[in-house]
Amino acid sequence: MHFMENYSTIAGGITAPKGFKASGIAAGLKPSGNPDLALIVSDVEAIAAGVFTTSQVRAACVDYCRQKLQQKASAKAILCNAGQANAGTGEQGWQDAIESSQLVAQALNIAPEAVLLASTGVIGQRIKMEALRSGIPQLVANLSEDGNDAAAKAIITTDLVTKEIALETMIDNRPVRVGGIAKGSGMIHPNMATMLSFVTCDAAVSTGLWQQMLTVAANESFNQITVDGDTSTNDSLIALANGQSRTPAITDMNSKNAQTLQTMLTTVCQHLAKAIARDGEGATCLVEVQVSGAPDDESARRIAKTIVGSSLVKSAIFGRDPNWGRIAAAAGRAGVIFNQEELRIVLGEYVMMENGQPLQYDRSAASNYMKQAAHGTYLQDDTVLISVCVGNGSGKGIAWGCDLSYDYVKINAEYTT
């Protein structure tokens, strides 16, 4: 990745920021025996912020975190179970969540109120509490400043790859770092949140500001991806900032340091969001839709997300078919008013429509452009870019998704059987 900004990519993911440890083990929660339990711990109490699913059907851990963060916006630990969703499990699911936080607290010798929770897996299934009870001591024993990879592996389910990133910049001559991991490849259409993502940071930030920054970052990243239009019951984005960089506290959104931190946080979230979209179930390429000329940014983002979420657009991209009419149709139904006579559609470098008029273009070259993306290198040159301009407004927005392949249906036709 190339950044114009004054920061750089570093190794280490969520354990790159100072004062964070992580671990991941196979606790027997997944039938496959793959790693399924992750723990992230800050040496000191960290400012905590979260964005969660807006679904009316929620996992117990979502209700637990929301309630917890409303009472006190700080935490020391995040436990993530990738075996069972613990959603649609009623009162018993809530009791399992409470016990999970207590088990972690005991093992770490901290207060249960300092523990946050996340889970993913099949909806309607309780956490296998016996396996969880047995696993936690080993999970705590494995905590390490090199634990990022183990944690990133332990939070995934149908994902083909792990997702991680870390960035570093200098603030007042001291290094400040933001790191993140994420999971997700199906049921991806986050609404005010993502599937699961955990972000760590060693800057010192005030509580309200950290939540504000996370919300901004979520709106420009996780909320702009879609794989299948389905919002999960468990979507959770949790971010901890522990101040261990020993840089001056950031308390004013308009300060230069706040802007730098916001950019890094948004970049981390965008990288993870794109990685989730690219790893969408059955996907063969990343699709990026850039919309400009809309009345405002929110309208542009809505149009972009509608196009990238259209099953017909996604199927056409899988077929390497430059069927731009479907792009126009999806833009038109996004719920944003525009004049179709100002519509401009570009696929890669091929201008297909201008001023609402269809143009001549090289069909087979446009098809080849999509074929090349499908054979490109992961998250480097595997992107099909669609640019749409809907007028002369100042609103801009980007959304990410993937194509719709036979494998999507295959993966999801027999998920629980």
Added chain:
Amino acid sequence: MHFMENYSTIAGGITAPKGFKASGIAAGLKPSGNPDLALIVSDVEAIAAGVFTTSQVRAACVDYCRQKLQQKASAKAILCNAGQANAGTGEQGWQDAIESSQLVAQALNIAPEAVLLASTGVIGQRIKMEALRSGIPQLVANLSEDGNDAAAKAIITTDLVTKEIALETMIDNRPVRVGGIAKGSGMIHPNMATMLSFVTCDAAVSTGLWQQMLTVAANESFNQITVDGDTSTNDSLIALANGQSRTPAITDMNSKNAQTLQTMLTTVCQHLAKAIARDGEGATCLVEVQVSGAPDDESARRIAKTIVGSSLVKSAIFGRDPNWGRIAAAAGRAGVIFNQEELRIVLGEYVMMENGQPLQYDRSAASNYMKQAAHGTYLQDDTVLISVCVGNGSGKGIAWGCDLSYDYVKINAEYTT
């Protein structure tokens, strides 16, 4: 079909009502050479109502009909071209629409203002005007009181079957009939309209009332189906009522005769809507979702449509996988507030969740229920029924869709290539 009401199904589709003729021919608009041009004509000027796509990207015929009906809510003829969508074609597309109406008017010796238009096909392609010009004389020559089948065949594109129905009742001892045809199997997620559907009626109804009745019928039928979540640029539902039954004019929505006519009109539209959903691209069964207990009917319809439109629910049904968690998740993200602890989910006769708690049920029997539907007789016993209750409100709603199969992707990956 069995009706509780005092009307019966009759043969004849759109030419069952008195004073209507129709025709359909292969005019060379489709590359396949299949029938592609249809004409519906009323002997006398008929009251006309229409519901059209709300997309910002619209076919010229949609703008034409909307403008025409605003000026005068009556018409004698509807011309439908199933070769090219004539959407995204700019000023030239508009000129082609105007010429189309003039050609029909000349051939029928009526005013161009008495002609309505509809089209379907690939977006961004102009109507093949030369073929249209050559075809119209034959189309008019073929007009017949037995022309329903030919018209029904000439309006379809990727549809596997034609869609038609006619109902008859007695009003003041005279027969009154409503007939309809429809097309659609992809890009089906109508928004205030459907793909293409034409309804004829020989009752005498006042202008405003007819439009009001059609809007009610559309909201409980075409607006409650989805195949792929994509709203077309060409969605059009047009209904003509020509008064040739010679029954007293229906002018009051609260009258018994108005209620009878409304029920027949809604039933015709629901039959056609279900037929479109069942014929969804690649579908192996019809899916009906019934929602009750919502705050109001609109909320219930929204939840039902969200569930029936979920790619994950659709994939699970194709896999005959009773993965009710996806049903719960889709209900939760519909944008309607409810208490998840009151959620009840039933698949066929299998109760899977009650009071937000998962229940034990016979997995393989539930899977067999879905298998049987997929082998059922078309529109008779090929329905997978999902019942969801979200509380104790009085709101009820139904939506229809289909499963998501490999063939959906296959059909749509290479549509224009």
